[in-house]
Amino acid sequence: MKDVKFAITDIETTGGGIKGNKITEICVLVVQNGKVIDDYSSLVNPGTEIPLYIETLTNINDKMVADAPKFAEIASEIDKITKDCVFVAHNVNFDYNIIKAEFNNLELPFQRKRLCTVRLAKKLIPGLFSYSLGNICTSINIPHVDRHRARGDCEATVTLFQRCLDLDPDYEVFKAFLNQRTAASYLPPNFKNSDFEKLPATTGVYFFKDKDGIPLYIGKAKNIKSRIKSHFQEKSNRKYKLMQATYSIDYELTGSELLALLRESALILKYFPEFNKAQKKVSRPYTLTSYHNQKGIEQFVIHKNKVSPVSWMKFYTREEAIKFLEN
Structure with missing residues (x-):
């Protein structure tokens, strides 16, 4: 990796998600051949107002930033110092996507x-209890x-980055990460690329799980691998929080979309x-029921509030119920 320039970056922001989050402070330290050759902060x-909990965490308040430049005024500086560099950060998709959104x-x-x-640290320094910057x-x-x-965080990240370089003298790990052409560039920080590559491109249900193996999110898909990749690429705050909490992904193959729908609901x-989101609707689900009409033919109906002696299935959305009936 000689002569490659790395723009090691850290930002402070107005919140914990990506969408709608604004930068309150930025630092970029450019490293080449193991030395810092340029910096900007x-x-x-x-x-917008800085929330109290963010002010408490960072000690950056509204008064401090009142006379600071807006991002539009420093965008050219950020573009210039990071140009022709590899963008590096601790949990890089957070910093990168927020800066990209500002542009x-x-x-x-x-x-x-x-x-x-x-x-990098998970690969080169395995077995740590936590990979947050402070704990590392x-x-x-x-x-x-x-x-x-x-x-402060950027300087610590530079030292961590240099430690990782020392542990990878032939640059095998660095080159492997830089040459990724799959969803790996969007992967959650705690999820392994090798686990993603093992996911099937067939129909079934999938589980995003936390570090204790507890399901955080359950979904269904015709193509599990493709659908999970699309989750990685979404930028909503809710999806970002899910990705940060995800340590593993499991799946069950069902063979058909209808069975996947039923299994997902169960x-x-x-x-x-x-x-x-569906769990918020548990108290008032859509119910599939049936009755015999005047001709003696069994007729199926969907309702939300009526009590019925026959209740075949419950659904969280009307769309799911209709789709089941159509199938």
Whole structure:
């Protein structure tokens, strides 16, 4: 990796998600051949109030950023210092996607190759209890001052990055991550690329699970692998939080879309996963029932509130119920 430039970056923001999140502070340290050759840092006026819990965490308040430049005023500097560099950050998709969104708001392009120090550390320094920046620094004795401030976190990330370089003298791991052409560039930080590659491209249900193996989200798909990849690429705050909590993905093959629908409904009722919106509707589900009309023919109907002596199945949405009937 000689002569390659790495723009190691850290940002502080107005919230914990990606969508609608604004930058309050940024630091970029450019590393080449193991040395910092350029740097840029600045507070940023987000154009909105900083929530109290963020102020408590970062010690950045509205007064501090009132006279700071807005992102539009520093965009050219960020573009210039990161140009022709590999974009590096701890949990890189967070920093990268927020910066990219800021450029998108200005109708400006921003496209860089990415490296994640969380994923590098998990590969090169396995077995740590936690891979948060603070815990890694404590575990392997990296100085980490001014935590939750852009420069302090960025400087700690530079040291971690250099440690990873030392552990990969032939650059095999670095090259493997840089040359990925799959969904790996979007993978959650705690999820292995090898596990993604094993996912089937067939019909069934899938489970996003936390570190204890508890289902966080259950879904169905005609093509499990393709559908899971699309989850990785979504930018909503809810999906971002799900990705951060995901440590593994499991699946069951069903052979047909109809069976996948039925199995998904049964599993959601069993586990009530935190990130399934449908669980909020459990108290008033749509019910499939039937009765015999005046000609003696059994007729199926969908209702939401009526009590019926015959209840075949329950659905969380009317669309699911209709789809089942059509099948």
